[in-house]
Amino acid sequence: QQPLKPQGPQAADQHRLAMLQLACADDGAYAVSEIELRRGGISYTVDTLQAVRDEQSKAELFFLMGADSLADLPYWHRPAEICQLATPLVVRRAGTSEPDFEVLQGTLSTERLAEIRQSQVEMPATPISSSQIRESIAKGDPWREFVPAPVADYIQQYGLYGAR
Numbered sequence: 101q102q103p104l105k106p107q108g109p110q111a112a113d114q115h116r117l118a119m120l121q122l123a124c125a126d127d128g129a130y131a132v133s134e135i136e137l138r139r140g141g142i143s144y145t146v147d148t149l150q151a152v153r154d155e156q157s158k159a160e161l162f163f164l165m166g167a168d169s170l171a172d173l174p175y176w177h178r179p180a181e182i183c184q185l186a187t188p189l190v191v192r193r194a195g196t197s198e199p200d201f202e203v204l205q206g207t208l209s210t211e212r213l214a215e216i217r218q219s220q221v222e223m224p225a226t227p228i229s230s231s232q233i234r235e236s237i238a239k240g241d242p243w244r245e246f247v248p249a250p251v252a253d254y255i256q257q258y259g260l261y262g263a264r
Contacts, residue, residue, distance in 0.1 A: 111260045
């Protein structure tokens with residue numbers, strides 16, 4: 101349960117897990133974690149990162165997030181701890197301005213803020229968000245090109261997000 105976005109079309113946990121498994125099935129570099137499902141209830145990023153840290157104490161953790169999420173990060177549950185447990189890797193969406201790292205000023209040390217700023221991910225901007233995909237499905241607009249084919253088939257098969 102995402103505490104900051106409780107509205108909008110959602111899929112049940114077992115469907116979300118199945119879609120992740122389908123999306124990652126052909127690439128051994130990815131693994132799907134059930135930490136949040138096993139824990140249940142509202143899912144706070146800090147708790148998930150702490151659980152991963154407990155399971156993999158020697159691993160260096162990174163937290164991939166969009167620049168839009170960075171803007172909201174100071175309002176998340178225990179944001180300073182999130183940034184201590186993992187280095188946020190911020191990605192900018194197509195057509196948006198550079199991420200505003202200053203929103204974290206006062207939450208983190210100057211040194212940690214500089215590290216996070218230097219860890220910005222440079223990659224082709226993604227022209228659509230998961231929220232927009234769910235909205236397109238609900239409206240009957242084109243959406244299949246934005247998800248892996250097995251996931252699109254699954255969404256269609258189970259009528260998720262209002263798929264027809």
